[in-house]
Amino acid sequence: MQFEIRNRYTESVLFTAEIACAEDAPASVKIGSAVIWAAMTGANLRRADLSGADLSVTDLREADLRGADLSGADLRGADLRGADLRGADL
Numbered sequence: 807m808q809f810e811i812r813n814r815y816t817e818s819v820l821f822t823a824e825i826a827c828a829e830d831a832p833a834s835v836k837i838g839s840a841v842i843w844a845a846m847t848g849a850n851l852r853r854a855d856l857s858g859a860d861l862s863v864t865d866l867r868e869a870d871l872r873g874a875d876l877s878g879a880d881l882r883g884a885d886l887r888g889a890d891l892r893g894a895d896l
Contacts, residue, residue, distance in 0.1 A: 809840040814855035814875040821849045834860040834880070845869050857895075 807829060811821045823840035837859035844851055845866055853873040861876075863883040873893040 809836050811837070811840050811844060811849075811851065811854050811856070813853050814857075814873070815853060817855075820851065820854055832860075834858050838862075838864065841866075 807825060807827060809823050809825050809827070810819045811823070812818065813820055821840070821844045823843035825836065825839040825843060827836055827839050837856060838861050841851070841854075841856060841859060841861060842864055843849075845864070850870055851874055852870050854871070855875050856871075856879055857875045858878040859876070860880050861884050862880045865885050866889050867885050868888040869886075870890050871894050872890050874891075875895045877895050
């Protein structure tokens with residue numbers, strides 16, 4: 807299925823990921839899967855709405871997450887080395 811990551815302010819689509827996920831899977835899982843795909847491809851996640859995402863044990867090294875909404879996101883075990891979190895809502 808396709809899942810869109812949107813800008814937290816304008817709701818414009820920042821990235822569309824093709825994820826292997828059930829239609830009835832929780833939104834947190836869908837967002838998490840899309841972020842993994844986006845991070846692997848070097849997509850720009852600046853100002854992304856990632857609120858509530860399940861990002862546990864996700865490799866987000868060097869990810870550009872400036873201004874992203876990560877409120878309520880599960881970041882336990884996530885690798886954030888070198889990630890740019892300036893202005894992010896944690």
